[in-house]
Amino acid sequence: MLKRYLPQIVITPGTLLVAAGVYGFIGFTAAISFTDSKILPSFNYVGLRNYENLFKLKAWDIAVANLLTFSVFYIAICCVLGLLLAILIDQKIRAESVFRSIYLYPMALSFIVTGTAWKWFLDPGIGLESVMHQFGWASFEFNWIKEREFALYTIVIAAVWQTVGFAMALFLAGLRGIDSEMLKAARVDGAKILQVYRRIIIPQLGYTFVSVMVILVYNAIRTYDLIVVMTNGGPGRATWLPSVFMYQYTFTRNQMGIGAASAVMMLALIAVIVIPYFWWELKSQGKQK
Amino acid sequence: MKKYMTSGLLAATTLTTPAMAEDSVEVLHWWTSGGEAAAVSVLKDALEAKGVTWNDMPVAGGSGEAAMTVVRSRVTAGNPPTSVQMLGYDILEWASQGALSNLDATAEAEGWGDVVPEALQFFAKHDGHWVSAPVNVHSTNWVWTSGKIMEELGVTEAPSDFVGLLDIAKRAQDAGYIGIAHGGQPWQEATVFDSVAIATGGLDWYKKVFIELDAEAINSDIMVTALENLGAYRELVDDNFSGRDWNLATAMVITDKAAFQIMGDWAKGEFVNAGEVAGEDFQCWRVPGTEGAVTFNADQFAMFNVGDDRKPAQAEMASSVMSPEFQVAFNIVKGSVPARIDVSDEEFDACGRKGMADLKAANEGGTLVGSQAQGHANIPAVKTAFSDAITAFFNGELTAEEAAEEMADTVAIAQQ
Structure with missing residues (x-):
């Protein structure tokens, strides 16, 4: 009897905790987004007012536009650079594991550490620019972090630095999974190395690309700590992302209703990307069986 | 073993609670x-x-x-x-x-x-x-000046209007100093705007905008002029202002690198803490154009x-x-x-x-008004609605006209 129900019994506490701690609070946030909550949660229903106001706020438009720019650059650079690193490491080089660790290591740091280091490094007063000036290159200029148009790209730099190793690891695993017989056959047929990669290897990495993309998209949407440390949303609000918007409105502006509405919108954004992925994943698993 | 662990955990819990003793x-x-x-x-x-x-x-x-x-x-x-x-x-x-x-x-x-x-x-x-x-x-409408730079420029007393104040910063820049010590954070930009608003539109207009939230006064020509004056101030700060904390900006005045800072009187604590003497090493003026008023x-x-x-x-x-x-x-x-x-x-x-004298006079004369930047003119949601637009303008994201319009829009939302 016990043996029969053991799996269910073991899994129940975890399921209940996740149901309450994750889905319960998602529901709570969604409920808050339809109320007039200000400093603390309240339950006076106001319909879609918070959503209407959210879309009227310029700050939200800016945050969403920034998220698009940030995601495109972050994901594209991470994929290209990660694949390149993986291909280079895959050349049967000496001390491969050392390089792999070096590239993967930034992943182990918290975003706060990464952000602080990059903030100092990019600060024209104490970082790269000032060091170059001390070396005598007086005309050197790199003040992106203080420039409204470019500050967002400094966040991209730091975020890429942090996660490119992770993309590399996934691609490397994908590369290692390719059938070596096929490569040998290609070589026998006289295919050049570039052709092998373009025609045979990279097309076979399709599944890996999808996995990398989904993880990076989700990473991009939840980027928050990096921004708080590096620019705190500034200059002005040039580096606001929806996550920063959500925190600002919920906790420092006492407009919890609008903050909750923005959180729900972020959830919807993630869902749009993740749900098709799960569907696709389930379908392909079914095929394998 | 398990038993010991449980009792150990219980002991740890009871040990941490009495830290909140009654005294x-x-x-x-x-x-x-x-x-x-x-x-x-x-x-x-x-x-x-x-x-x-x-x-x-x-x-x-x-x-x-x-x-x-x-x-x-x-x-x-x-x-x-x-x-x-x-x-x-x-x-x-x-x-x-x-x-x-x-x-x-x-x-x-x-x-x-x-x-x-x-x-x-x-x-x-x-x-x-x-x-x-x-x-x-x-109060927020103070100017803190570097005694050394003022002496070098031959400035002995506060100028009579806001333009005169900016002129001092220009002359300091020409002499190789930083014109204005500014910390680029939204609340600091809003703090400066407290003074700029009164110097531009007068105290009654300030009250109409920030306390009564009169939509017509908010999105008005006076607001555009006030923002443009803030823009003139913006021209005189150094390039590296963004994100700087207020006390680091004050330190620039203390170390005589910048001519002055517009900041609340908490800045004085920094001067005193650095061993400087009021009236000698540094001066305190009311922001020219706001004399008589106290934005507290x-x-x-x-x-x-x-x-x-x-x-x-x-x-x-x-x-x-x-x-x-x-x-x-x-x-x-x-x-x-x-x-x-x-x-x-x-x-x-x-x-x-x-x-103290200014406070007493303002209290009696009815010119003691809450500082908008410091959340004493209106509720926090309204306060940040203003400071968002001020900062967006300060950093070149919006023009003065757009900023005035955004203020009116976001203040209306914040009041709901």
């Missing part, structure tokens, strides 16, 4: 810079002399944005600190949530009602009951509704905060002026005396 206060504040930390220790010493232990909970970050987040989580968790440093409408919002204590007994016994300025009582009372103990009165904000210790076992220590703290001795000792170090009008200005320096 202790837990105080959350954001006074972390040099001058501010020195001022806090005055209160700490006064309380410890009475046998009340001080549990310090500093949360760094000017204007207390980070601190307010901590408060919210503590209150929601049902374990509020004894007392929290707070500004203006934040106090009233917490009071209307029923989160604050009633201090009437202490206040009546000590006659707070007779000595605290009326304008200040508005923020210390809710529904006629005292909920918080005012510590000081700050007051730090208070809002007292939270704690358990009865912690109430006596809380009352003890409230009474210490309001004692004349503490008000004098604290405000000399902090740079502000006392929150009670019956104390003598004997021990204050030149700037402190000027501040």
Whole structure:
């Protein structure tokens, strides 16, 4: 009897905790987004007012536009650079594991550490620019972090630095999974190395690309700590992302209703990307069986 | 083994709870810079002399944005600190949530009602009951100048208007200094705008915009002109201003790298802490164009509704905060002026005396107005609606016309 129900019994506490701690609070946030909550949660229903106001706020438009720019650059650079690193490491080089660790290591740091280091490094007063000036290159200029148009790209730099190793690891695993017989056959047929990669290897990495993309998209949407440390949303609000918007409105502006509405919108954004992925994943698993 | 672990855990839990003994206060504040930390220790010493232990909970970050987040989580968790440093409408919002204590007994016994300025009582009372103990009165329309640079430029007294002030910065730039020490954070830009608004549109317009929230006055030509004046100020700051903390900007004036800073009088604490003398090493002027007006904000210790076992220590703290001795000792170090009008200005320096005299005159003449930037003109949602647009304009994201329009839009949303 016990043996029969053991799996269910073991899994129940975890399921209940996740149901309450994750889905319960998602529901709570969604409920808050339809109320007039200000400093603390309240339950006076106001319909879609918070959503209407959210879309009227310029700050939200800016945050969403920034998220698009940030995601495109972050994901594209991470994929290209990660694949390149993986291909280079895959050349049967000496001390491969050392390089792999070096590239993967930034992943182990918290975003706060990464952000602080990059903030100092990019600060024209104490970082790269000032060091170059001390070396005598007086005309050197790199003040992106203080420039409204470019500050967002400094966040991209730091975020890429942090996660490119992770993309590399996934691609490397994908590369290692390719059938070596096929490569040998290609070589026998006289295919050049570039052709092998373009025609045979990279097309076979399709599944890996999808996995990398989904993880990076989700990473991009939840980027928050990096921004708080590096620019705190500034200059002005040039580096606001929806996550920063959500925190600002919920906790420092006492407009919890609008903050909750923005959180729900972020959830919807993630869902749009993740749900098709799960569907696709389930379908392909079914095929394998 | 398991048994020992359980009892060990239980012991650990019981060991941590008594840290909140009855004769202790837990105080959350954001006074972390040099001058501010020195001022806090005055209160700490006064309380410890009475046998009340001080549990310090500093949360760094000017204007207390980070601190307010901590408060919210503590209150929601049902374990509020004894007392929290707070500004203006934040106090009233917490009071209307029923989160604050009633201090009437202490206040009546000590006659707070007779000595605290009326304008200040508005923020210390809710529904006629005292909920918080005012510590000081700050004002934001001050200019802090470098004595050395002023001497070099031959400036002996404050210019007569805002344009004259900017002219000094221009001359300082020509002489190889930084014109204006500015910290690029939204609340600092809003603080400067307090003064620019009065210098541009006058006090009545300031009241109409920031206190009465008159939509026509907000999105008006005067607002555009005021923002353009802020733009002229923006031209005179150094390139590396973005994200700089206010006390680092003050340090630029202290070390004579920049000609002046427009900042509230908490900046004076930094000068004093650095061993500078008012009137010699640095000067304090009212921002030209705002003389006579005082845009105030007051730090208070809002007292939270704690358990009865912690109430006596809380009352003890409230009474210490309001004692004349503490008000004098604290405000000399902090740079502000006392929150009670019956104390003598004997021990204050030149700037402190000027501040006290200005406050008294403004209180009597009706020119004491709450600072918009510091949350004393309107509720936090409205405050940030203004400062968002000000910052967006300051950093070139919006033109003056667009910023005025956005103010009107976002203020309307914030009022709902």
